[in-house]
Amino acid sequence: MNKRRLGLLTGTHAVNDLYQGLVPALLPLMVLERGYSYTAVAGLMLAGTGLSSVVQPLFGLYADRHPRSWLVPTGFLVAALGIVLAGLSRDYLLTWIAIALCGLGIAAYHPPATVAARAAGGTSQKAMSVFSVGGTIGASFAPVLAATAVGGGSLSRSYLLGLPALAMGAIWLLANTGTSGNAAAAASAAARRAGAHMPKPHNDWRAFGWLVATIVGWSIPYVTVLSMLSLRITRDLHGTAFQGAAALTAFTAAGAVGTLLGGWLGDRIGRMGTIRTGYLFALPSMAGIVLAPSPAWALACTALLGTSMFLPFAAQVTLAQDYLPRNPATASGITLGLALSVGGLVSPLFGMLSDARGLGFTFTAVLCVLCAATVLALRLRNRTMQPPPAETAGTEAAA
Incomplete structure (x- = not known):
């Protein structure tokens, strides 16, 4: 590193x-x-x-x-x-x-x-x-x-x-710039020339498609919780405005903690174990918000949900790059951009659902979406690729 x-x-x-x-x-x-x-x-x-x-x-x-x-x-x-x-x-x-x-x-x-x-x-x-x-x-x-x-x-x-x-x-x-920067650039260029004639592993578009579908199933609950959690606590559970704001803060802060924890777990139990653990723990956390009898209960479940949902975040990014080793930047652009934006694109539909049936029904529907994403996450398979020669050499030279 x-x-x-x-x-x-x-x-x-x-x-x-x-x-x-x-x-x-x-x-x-x-x-x-x-x-x-x-x-x-x-x-x-x-x-x-x-x-x-x-x-x-x-x-x-x-x-x-x-x-x-x-x-x-x-x-x-x-x-x-x-x-x-x-x-x-x-x-x-x-x-x-x-x-x-x-x-x-x-x-x-x-x-x-x-x-x-x-x-x-x-x-x-x-x-x-x-x-x-x-x-x-x-x-x-x-x-x-x-x-x-x-x-x-x-x-x-x-x-x-x-x-x-x-x-x-x-x-x-x-x-x-300077000596170290020039040395890194020269080493990186030399490694690219040396690796130009090496056979490149093929892109596994089928596996990548399943991963994108999993991330789409992740983004919908994420955006819905982010936009409607405060209303769920204040209107349905009769909490205060402070409790609603505290829930959003807890969700965001727990997401940062979950991202770091996911990286630590990935180095110890493996990438796929981290992804599956995150989705499996997210399900009871979301169910806890749906069935919460009080704002305090919802707040506790929200913190656990934020941590669980972001456990797989870093692992999913590296897995996407390994599914498309010939196009790692494209894989990053699709997973971090297009797939995550789907949650925002469909959020008006869940807003209409909330107007028609209530927030409790909406969160139940979101729980079903998360269940589908969990099933997809469990069927994902690992694929390990070595870093490209140019990147490896450039990193070592910079160090």
Whole structure:
């Protein structure tokens, strides 16, 4: 494991996902200052997240065919530029274009950065979990940064939001120049030439399809819980607003803990054992929320659910890359972008179901979806691939 390289990539992930989190964090401020309607807000959210999820596999295809390390810093710098322009623009169309630019930067970052993190981590599942948590930490700071820099009707100060990206860009430049950076680049190029004539393992698209279906079944409960859990506690269980907010905080924090714990377990009990354990423990946790008699019971089950659902997260990313060894960036783009976005795309349907039948019925339906995802997870099979020669050599040289 190249800890220095992994730490640098984790830092870039935190900065990149900071701008992903700034999109929803800035929307309430835009409503107050510019008087946007809910429809306009939904349009901006679609530009920032929906477009990013759809084009992310395309950037994965490009990264597989034309590996370019500059995509990593370019991604988060473009995302920062989009956020700054969105804050400074007064025209809605220009704001929409700016947030779409932010989404494109976020999409461009993830596939190559995930492949680079896998190379830096070697065979360790813990490395991928650390990289993943970096993004969670960055996104969690977005509301604080938005309120501090541009809160209180001060969107004209949005240029301040670009400072984290500029600082990380400078760090990236310093870390990738000089003697060690040149040596790593030379070793990586030599290894690519040496490995060009080596036969590459085939892509297992069938197994990858089953994994994508599993992740889709994971994303639907995740998005539904994230959007409706607070209402479930306050309306159905007669909890306070504080208890509803505490449940969401517990779910997010437990997700970060589960991601790290999943990486640790993956190195000890294996990748498939971690995936199956996460899904099997998530089922009684979700059932506990459905049958919860009180807010306190729901809060406890929520913490367990967040931990369980994120146990398989890092393992699923590395498994996707091993299913498609010829296209690891594409695999990352589909699993982290397109498959995870399905939960958001179908969330209006569950909202309509809640209006018609109540939140209890909706959470029961979500439990059924999670059961189907668990069945799919249990039928997944492991596939271990050695890191590509270019990545291995480049990592060792950088170390």
